[in-house]
Amino acid sequence: MKKIKNYVQLIENTLARQDWDREPAQLYEPVSYILHLGGKRLRPALTLAACELFNGPVEEALMPAMAVEVFHNFSLVHDDIMDAAPLRRGQPTVHHKWDLNTGILSGDAMLVKAYQYVAMVEPAILPSVMRVFSQTALEVCEGQQYDMNFENLPEVAEEDYLEMIRLKTSVLLGCALKLGALVANARPQQADDLYQFGVHIGIAFQIQDDILDAFGDPEKFGKQNGGDILQDKKTLLMIHALQKAPEIEELLGTAADPQKKVEAVKKVFENSGALHHARKTMQDYFDQAIQYLEKAGGNPEIQGELKAFANYLIIRDN
Amino acid sequence: MKKIKNYVQLIENTLARQDWDREPAQLYEPVSYILHLGGKRLRPALTLAACELFNGPVEEALMPAMAVEVFHNFSLVHDDIMDAAPLRRGQPTVHHKWDLNTGILSGDAMLVKAYQYVAMVEPAILPSVMRVFSQTALEVCEGQQYDMNFENLPEVAEEDYLEMIRLKTSVLLGCALKLGALVANARPQQADDLYQFGVHIGIAFQIQDDILDAFGDPEKFGKQNGGDILQDKKTLLMIHALQKAPEIEELLGTAADPQKKVEAVKKVFENSGALHHARKTMQDYFDQAIQYLEKAGGNPEIQGELKAFANYLIIRDN
Numbered sequence: 213m214k215k216i217k218n219y220v221q222l223i224e225n226t227l228a229r230q231d232w233d234r235e236p237a238q239l240y241e242p243v244s245y246i247l248h249l250g251g252k253r254l255r256p257a258l259t260l261a262a263c264e265l266f267n268g269p270v271e272e273a274l275m276p277a278m279a280v281e282v283f284h285n286f287s288l289v290h291d292d293i294m295d296a297a298p299l300r301r302g303q304p305t306v307h308h309k310w311d312l313n314t315g316i317l318s319g320d321a322m323l324v325k326a327y328q329y330v331a332m333v334e335p336a337i338l339p340s341v342m343r344v345f346s347q348t349a350l351e352v353c354e355g356q357q358y359d360m361n362f363e364n365l366p367e368v369a370e371e372d373y374l375e376m377i378r379l380k381t382s383v384l385l386g387c388a389l390k391l392g393a394l395v396a397n398a399r400p401q402q403a404d405d406l407y408q409f410g411v412h413i414g415i416a417f418q419i420q421d422d423i424l425d426a427f428g429d430p431e432k433f434g435k436q437n438g439g440d441i442l443q444d445k446k447t448l449l450m451i452h453a454l455q456k457a458p459e460i461e462e463l464l465g466t467a468a469d470p471q472k473k474v475e476a477v478k479k480v481f482e483n484s485g486a487l488h489h490a491r492k493t494m495q496d497y498f499d500q501a502i503q504y505l506e507k508a509g510g511n512p513e514i515q516g517e518l519k520a521f522a523n524y525l526i527i528r529d530n
Numbered sequence: 531m532k533k534i535k536n537y538v539q540l541i542e543n544t545l546a547r548q549d550w551d552r553e554p555a556q557l558y559e560p561v562s563y564i565l566h567l568g569g570k571r572l573r574p575a576l577t578l579a580a581c582e583l584f585n586g587p588v589e590e591a592l593m594p595a596m597a598v599e600v601f602h603n604f605s606l607v608h609d610d611i612m613d614a615a616p617l618r619r620g621q622p623t624v625h626h627k628w629d630l631n632t633g634i635l636s637g638d639a640m641l642v643k644a645y646q647y648v649a650m651v652e653p654a655i656l657p658s659v660m661r662v663f664s665q666t667a668l669e670v671c672e673g674q675q676y677d678m679n680f681e682n683l684p685e686v687a688e689e690d691y692l693e694m695i696r697l698k699t700s701v702l703l704g705c706a707l708k709l710g711a712l713v714a715n716a717r718p719q720q721a722d723d724l725y726q727f728g729v730h731i732g733i734a735f736q737i738q739d740d741i742l743d744a745f746g747d748p749e750k751f752g753k754q755n756g757g758d759i760l761q762d763k764k765t766l767l768m769i770h771a772l773q774k775a776p777e778i779e780e781l782l783g784t785a786a787d788p789q790k791k792v793e794a795v796k797k798v799f800e801n802s803g804a805l806h807h808a809r810k811t812m813q814d815y816f817d818q819a820i821q822y823l824e825k826a827g828g829n830p831e832i833q834g835e836l837k838a839f840a841n842y843l844i845i846r847d848n
Contacts, residue, residue: 239675290638294631313612313678316634317671320608323641324667331660338656342649349642353635357557360631 213524215264215517219257223281226274227253242306242318243325246285249301254521255384256281259392261518262406265510268396272333276341276391279330283345284384286322287352289315294360323349330391337394344394344407348387355380367454368446374415374493382414398510405508409518412501417525419494422447426478427487438474442467448493449486453477457484498526531842533582533835537575541599544592545571560624560636561643564603567619572839573702574599577710579836580724583828586714590651594659594709597648601663602702604640605670607633612678641667648709655712662712662725666705673698685772686764692733692811700732716828723826727836730819735843737812740765744796745805756792760785766811767804771795775802816844 232244256277263273291297292305293315299305307315330345331338358376362368386407393403425440426449440447444464453460460480467473481487505518550562574595581591609615610623611633617623625633648663649656676694680686704725711721743758744767758765762782771778778798785791799805823836 236672236675236679238679239672290634293634312630316608316611317675317678320637320641321668321671323638324664324671327645327660328664328668331657331664335653335657338660339649339653342645342656342660346642346646346649350639350646353639353642354554354557357554357635360635361554361556 213517213520215514216257216261216521219260219270220253222260222270222274223253223256223277226278227281230278238310238314239318239321242289242310242314243322245309246289246300246306246318246322247282249303251281251285251301253281254525255284255388258385258388258410258518258521259395261514261521262389262392262398263396264392265406265508265514265518266393266396266398266402267511268392268398273392273395275329275332276345276395277388279326279328279345280384280388280391282322282329283326283349283352286319286326287356289319289322291356293319294356333395337397340394341391344387344390348383351379351383355383362446365446368451370448370451373446373448373451377418378411378415381418382411385414386410393508398508402508402510405504409501409504409508409522412497412504413522413525416494416497416501419448419490419497420526422449423487423490423494426474426481438470438478441474441477442470448490449481452486452489453480453484456486460484494526498522531835531838533832534575534579534839537578537588538571540578540588540592541571541574541595544596545599548596556628556632557636557639560607560628560632561640563627564607564618564624564636564640565600567621569599569603569619571599572843573602573706576703576706576728576836576839577713579832579839580707580710580716581714582710583724583826583832583836584711584714584716584720585829586710586716591710591713593647593650594713595706597644597646597663598702598706598709600640600647601644601667601670604637604644605674607637607640609674611637612674651713655715658712659709662705662708666701669697669701673701680764683764686769688766688769691764691766691769695733695736696729699736700729703732704728711826716826720826720828723822727819727822727826727840730815730822731840731843734812734815734819737766737808737815738844740767741805741808741812744792744799756788756796759792759795760788766808767799770804770807771798771802774804778802812844816840 227247232240232247234240259277259280260270260273264270288300289306292300293307293312297305298308305315306318327345330341333341355376355378358372359380362373362376387410389410390403390407393406398406422440425447426437428437430437444450457480460477463473463476463480501522502519505515505522545565550558550565552558577595577598578588578591582588606618607624610618611625611630615623616626623633624636645663648659651659673694673696676690677698680691680694705728707728708721708725711724716724740758743765744755746755748755758768762768775798778795781791781794781798819840820837823833823840
């Protein structure tokens with residue numbers, strides 16, 4: 213993934229060149245803070261990759277790539293408020309480091325900044341760029357709303373869960389790719405196929421994330437197993453287990469011995485077939501993603517990079 | 531202002547045709563709620579007026595006009611959270627009727643919807659439309675930040691106050707007008723003059739609002755005098771009085787007899803020259819606004835309507 217690494221570096225350089233040292237500092241300092249907390253910059257790298265896949269000028273994809281990264285960080289700032297999260301990437305979230313109002317208003321400013329970046333494309337493609345960007349932004353809001361709704365529901369249907377993760381996390385990958393394809397003047401069908409590659413790989417990634425949270429190697433995955441289990445989170449594993457082995461409900465709720473709860477729930481995930489089902493569903497989405505990628509065509513070298521990237525997302529140990 | 535009234539009606543009809551009956555309902559119901567709480571629809575009416583001023587097709591200005599109205603309501607929803615306001619137009623604010631998360635996320639969705647509306651213009655003008663809309667949106671965020679900052683400052687310079695109200699409330703009037711001018715393919719200088727008309731009339735309006743809050747006829751103004759005074763709000767009156775009659779500080783803070791405090795502070799506003807200064811400043815901005823309007827040119831009938839509208843904004847008794 214040498215190319216992808218180059219794209220990431222290009223994004224880092226571009227981010228470093230942005231001037232957030234603006235007034236009022238109370239508004240822009242938090243923007244600079246969250247954007248420099250790190251993150252893998254994979255979404256904007258996808259925009260550059262998609263542009264080069266169709267032999268477009270990578271430098272023209274830089275601003276829409278920035279839009280994707282700034283939009284992503286906007287959604288993190290507001291989601292962290294809604295989820296009452298104190299930490300993000302090991303550091304205080306914006307509303308914890310400053311306060312609620314700062315989190316809301318700096319987030320708003322970032323959403324506007326994202327639109328400023330995305331509008332810096334050739335006028336000829338601006339209408340299509342705006343269409344996919346706004347539709348995606350709205351869908352991400354819808355996904356966050358469904359995610360919050362699901363917390364208060366006794367049960368969630370599998371298809372509703374898959375639709376939620378499509379909206380909340382996957383369409384932005386699709387959008388990142390499509391923006392690059394638009395900059396490169398790819399044919400509409402190719403741009404749409406690449407969009408579907410992103411959406412499917414995003415869903416596969418999220419399911420894999422659910423699986424790793426329970427079954428990943430804690431050392432490689434970088435966090436303790438079972439965070440989702442201890443929160444009774446309605447992941448694909450839990451949704452399937454609740455259907456096939458309703459007795460799992462007895463294990464839910466606050467546990468006297470958290471480690472014991474995690475082990476017991478994992479056992480049900482295995483015995484009920486939930487783990488197998490999640491792995492199979494993940495693999496199905498992954499396979500479809502690769503099919504879309506191949507259908508999209510383009511430069512074989514970059515296509516190979518994107519395949520390696522898809523594999524990395526799924527197999528990743530961290 | 532027969533034409534302006536027609537424009538307002540056109541906006542109401544267009545608003546009524548929008549379908550907010552979408553899923554997830556938790557996200558879109560609050561959008562529909564705030565948009566139907568009323569409001570005078572003056573900002574979107576300005577977009578239509580500006581379009582017709584330059585003989586543009588009013589129906590093509592409807593979507594950017596909607597963008598202005600939806601953006602304005604987005605800012606109300608988020609500002610009401612930041613200001614911890616329980617009521618808006620006599621009804622519960624979104625975060626009070628629902629909750630904080632609903633206020634944040636529905637607000638975000640409205641900002642995106644505003645961009646969807648504003649992007650529905652002819653591709654040829656989309657880049658300029660995006661430029662003025664995003665710049666305005668960012669400035670409105672900056673204005674809200676300055677307003678919050680000022681609450682925690684012992685004193686505020688007059689020019690900083692004027693810049694704050696320019697950003698927080700006036701640039702959106704300028705933007706509303708400029709969008710209409712862009713739709714009508716007005717010359718850039720005309721569009722900019724009309725923008726300045728909006729900004730100056732907005733500042734005059736805000737100063738007049740400060741004056742009416744203290745000295746307006748309660749029956750005509752529709753609310754009790756002295757709300758700003760009881761909150762020790764740093765209006766133009768207070769800023770000037772603090773400079774010219776520093777002894778006013780003794781009157782600040784919680785009052786045993788609120789009515790007595792209001793009367794005492796008003797007396798200082800009058801005797802220190804603060805009231806005279808505010809009236810003069812307001813008039814100066816008003817006069818400059820009219821000069822910009824005349825410089826912009828265009829259809830004399832609509833120019834007359836906009837002049838009547840400017841007078842209405844300043845003289846309004848409600």
